[in-house]
Structures are given as C-alpha cells and as structure tokens.
C-alpha cells in the first residue's frame with residue numbers, strides 16, 4: 001500500500017496524484033523520495049513536503 005500525495009507533475013504540467021515509490025525509512029526530510037505520477041506514470045525524485053527551515057547537515 002503506497003502513500004499518495006498531490007504533487008506537481010512536470011510531464012502533465014498540473015498537480016496530480018503521486019505514488020511514493022521509494023521513501024527513506026528514517027524521517028529525514030532532507031532526503032528525497034521517488035514519486036510516480038498516477039496519470040502519466042512518470043517517476044521523479046522530489047523532496048518531501050516539509051519546510052526546509054532546518055539547514056543542518
């Protein structure tokens with residue numbers, strides 16, 4: 001069972017439902033996740049939806 005998030009798809013040029021294909025086990029919001037558009041099936045790496053106020057590396 002995959003998580004679904006509404007993300008902007010660069011292929012569809014609209015916001016679509018995206019499946020999260022790969023998600024890091026640790027909740028590090030610096031990490032990227034692999035999303036797949038449920039409309040065009042295009043996969044793309046995007047950052048999580050957390051605000052990037054924390055710049056600790």
Ligand SMILES: [Zn+2]
Pocket residue numbers: 009010011012013016037038039040041042
């Ligand atoms: Zn798409």
